[in-house]
Amino acid sequence: MSQASIRVRLTLWYGTALALILILFAGTIYFVISRGLRDQVDASLEEAASVAIRTLGEHRFGPFLIFEDLSQNFPELALLDKFFQIFGPAGQVTIQSANIKSREIPLSQTAFQASLKGQATFESVRFDEGVPFRLLSVPIRHTERLVSILRVGTSLYPTEKMLQRLLLALVIASPIAIIVSLLGGWFLAGRALMPVNVITCAAQRIADGDLTQRITSPRSSDEIGRLASVFNDMIARLEISFRQIRQFSADASHELRTPLTITKGETELALRRPREADDYRQVLESNLEEIDRMSRIVDELLFLSRADLGEIKMTMSPISLDSLVREVQLQATILGQDRQIETILGTVEPIVVDGDELRLRELLLNLVDNAIKYSHPNSQVELSLRQIDAQAELKVCDHGIGVSDLEQQRIFDRFYRTDTARAHASKGTGLGLAICQWIVDVHQGTIQMQSSPGAGSCFTVLLPLRAPVV
Amino acid sequence: MRILVVEDEPKVASFIRRALEEESYAVDVCADGQQGQDWAQSIDYDLIVLDLMLPGIPGLELLKHIRKSGVKTPVMILTARSEVDQRVKGLDAGADDYLTKPFAIEELLARARALLRRAGGVPTGVLEVGDLVLNPVTREVTRGDQRIELTTKEYALLEYLMRNAGRVLTRPMITEHVWDLDFDTFTNVIDVYISYLRNKIDKGREQSLIQTVRGSGYVMRADV
Numbered sequence: 001m002s003q004a005s006i007r008v009r010l011t012l013w014y015g016t017a018l019a020l021i022l023i024l025f026a027g028t029i030y031f032v033i034s035r036g037l038r039d040q041v042d043a044s045l046e047e048a049a050s051v052a053i054r055t056l057g058e059h060r061f062g063p064f065l066i067f068e069d070l071s072q073n074f075p076e077l078a079l080l081d082k083f084f085q086i087f088g089p090a091g092q093v094t095i096q097s098a099n100i101k102s103r104e105i106p107l108s109q110t111a112f113q114a115s116l117k118g119q120a121t122f123e124s125v126r127f128d129e130g131v132p133f134r135l136l137s138v139p140i141r142h143t144e145r146l147v148s149i150l151r152v153g154t155s156l157y158p159t160e161k162m163l164q165r166l167l168l169a170l171v172i173a174s175p176i177a178i179i180v181s182l183l184g185g186w187f188l189a190g191r192a193l194m195p196v197n198v199i200t201c202a203a204q205r206i207a208d209g210d211l212t213q214r215i216t217s218p219r220s221s222d223e224i225g226r227l228a229s230v231f232n233d234m235i236a237r238l239e240i241s242f243r244q245i246r247q248f249s250a251d252a253s254h255e256l257r258t259p260l261t262i263t264k265g266e267t268e269l270a271l272r273r274p275r276e277a278d279d280y281r282q283v284l285e286s287n288l289e290e291i292d293r294m295s296r297i298v299d300e301l302l303f304l305s306r307a308d309l310g311e312i313k314m315t316m317s318p319i320s321l322d323s324l325v326r327e328v329q330l331q332a333t334i335l336g337q338d339r340q341i342e343t344i345l346g347t348v349e350p351i352v353v354d355g356d357e358l359r360l361r362e363l364l365l366n367l368v369d370n371a372i373k374y375s376h377p378n379s380q381v382e383l384s385l386r387q388i389d390a391q392a393e394l395k396v397c398d399h400g401i402g403v404s405d406l407e408q409q410r411i412f413d414r415f416y417r418t419d420t421a422r423a424h425a426s427k428g429t430g431l432g433l434a435i436c437q438w439i440v441d442v443h444q445g446t447i448q449m450q451s452s453p454g455a456g457s458c459f460t461v462l463l464p465l466r467a468p469v470v
Numbered sequence: 471m472r473i474l475v476v477e478d479e480p481k482v483a484s485f486i487r488r489a490l491e492e493e494s495y496a497v498d499v500c501a502d503g504q505q506g507q508d509w510a511q512s513i514d515y516d517l518i519v520l521d522l523m524l525p526g527i528p529g530l531e532l533l534k535h536i537r538k539s540g541v542k543t544p545v546m547i548l549t550a551r552s553e554v555d556q557r558v559k560g561l562d563a564g565a566d567d568y569l570t571k572p573f574a575i576e577e578l579l580a581r582a583r584a585l586l587r588r589a590g591g592v593p594t595g596v597l598e599v600g601d602l603v604l605n606p607v608t609r610e611v612t613r614g615d616q617r618i619e620l621t622t623k624e625y626a627l628l629e630y631l632m633r634n635a636g637r638v639l640t641r642p643m644i645t646e647h648v649w650d651l652d653f654d655t656f657t658n659v660i661d662v663y664i665s666y667l668r669n670k671i672d673k674g675r676e677q678s679l680i681q682t683v684r685g686s687g688y689v690m691r692a693d694v
Contacts, residue, residue, distance in 0.1 A: 250551075254523075254550040254551065258479055261550070261572035261573070264573075264574070264575075265486070265489075265572070266481070266485050269489050269575050272492070272575070
């Protein structure tokens with residue numbers, strides 16, 4: 001499950017980042033505090049030393065000063081956490097405070113050498129018992145001569161104890177913090193990924209074929225909400241196009257079933273018993289008509305599906321629409337002869353458009369054929385071509401059965417045939433006007449119809465004029 | 471037996487009509503839903519063959535409407551739609567049978583016979599009056615062991631008489647069930663056909679099966 005692994009990965013990334021931050025943070029704290037504590041100790045040692053030196057100076061550095069006097073005059077020197085030693089110029093102990101007791105803390109060589117040079121020395125030492133000390137040795141000089149060395153010392157035990165506690169606290173608290181945040185991160189990642197889970201389930205149901213399913217997401221503006229709404233939009237479009245395809249194939253199969261029913265029925269009926277030759281001829285003629293109708297439907301379906309896939313090649317060139325109109329008018333005159341329908345030309349202005357000649361001829365022929373098919377006998381079909389602004393206006397008007405307002409909205413739909421059209425001319429496929437619409441669309445034009453039932457229809461095609469060559 | 475075919479596709483309606491007429495049914499064809507509904511309500515058809523896609527009133531509406539108004543005539547639906555829910559809708563609206571286009575003409579005829587048989591209450595379909603036997607499937611008519619050849623119209627008239635054996639049938643009833651709308655009411659064509667039938671069935675036999683009821687019409691019975 002990729003969703004679970006995203007949750008695990010998120011949690012791990014989160015935990016690792018937090019652990020690194022905590023380690024850095026803990027290290028910094030430890031370092032800063034230990035450094036601060038040492039500085040504090042050193043500062044207190046320096047202060048104690050300077051006080052001691054000042055006191056010694058008031059006693060004129062009397063080498064024979066006894067410690068009791070000193071502690072009487074300066075009770076703070078007797079503080080338990082510090083001890084004093086005064087070494088002679090040779091490094092031997094002359095006086096030391098009582099709290100050292102019997103412990104031997106000799107002057108180190110480093111401190112002695114530094115003292116000879118007149119420098120104070122800080123040292124950290126650890127004796128056998130493990131008690132750490134911080135020592136400050138300060139030379140006391142008089143007229144460039146080393147008189148004695150004052151050493152102040154203090155136990156680092158409380159400081160170390162405190163640092164240990166700090167370390168302990170950091171070592172215990174950090175993993176706890178990491179564990180708590182990992183749990184929190186796991187929970188939050190789960191919460192954040194929950195809508196993804198919901199989307200996955202919905203997508204699963206949709207994949208199972210139920211396109212009416214939608215994702216219900218309470219949030220609408222966050223990332224997941226946007227994903228859900230984009231997803232829903234996509235499914236809605238899919239649903240519409242699936243419905244159109246289903247409708248289209250249902251219509252296609254219905255349209256093909258009618259001629260099939262006729263050929264099958266006529267043939268079976270003819271074969272039931274011996275018949276006159278003329279009867280057979282009639283059946284064959286009828287069957288031929290139906291076969292033509294089927295091949296026309298199949299051809300037009302194929303054309304439309306190739307058009308939908310963008311597989312129809314268009315070769316655009318400057319087309320003189322007026323000569324095309326005149327050619328089509330000649331063909332239409334032949335088409336209308338059977339029913340005495342005359343095709344006449346109205347205004348025909350010389351107009352050139354950019355287009356595919358084959359398709360434009362098909363468009364015109366389809367419209368004229370349509371007009372003749374649904375015209376009343378002995379009527380006229382009028383073709384006209386005019387320039388209106390930057391457009392060519394092509395009009396095909398008939399005096400025929402017409403189309404009601406309600407039906408006009410669907411007249412360009414595939415397979416749509418009005419009831420009157422079905423009753424009037426059984427040869428139509430219901431695809432001709434859909435093809436006209438497509439041809440007009442690829443030429444960036446528009447097609448419209450005005451009609452009144454019983455009186456006739458007018459199809460108006462507007463095509464953009466050829467862009468003038470600069 | 472008179473059948474109404476409501477079908478808007480002229481060629482489909484035409485071959486159904488010819489097939490049914492060859493089986494000696496009287497057939498009326500109607501291409502419009504509204505007209506079909508009017509005819510179904512005003513004429514006592516024995517069977518209605520109904521296309522669902524119709525101009526005017528859709529087939530299903532027509533069916534619901536005539537059922538509501540009390541027309542009990544068996545209805546066979548013809549349609550290009552074969553989906554299950556379409557068939558269910560059709561049968562629930564009051565249809566007795568359902569046939570999907572394209573169909574075999576023999577199946578249409580067999581189903582028509584089945585519907586007529588069920589409506590007539592004759593389980594085997596073979597009609598018998600005395601020693602006169604009519605088989606609607608083979609269209610054979612025999613009296614005793616003698617086979618009788620009939621024209622389609624004579625056959626249709628005999629079938630109607632035999633289906634309603636024992637009932638007095640008036641001339642308008644016979645007209646309505648044996649002849650289609652082209653029938654001219656002011657002729658004595660029924661009496662002419664009755665005399666044809668009598669010549670072929672009753673002539674030279676002891677028992678006359680076709681009897682005249684003075685002032686009313688005709689009745690077919692084997693007793694008395």
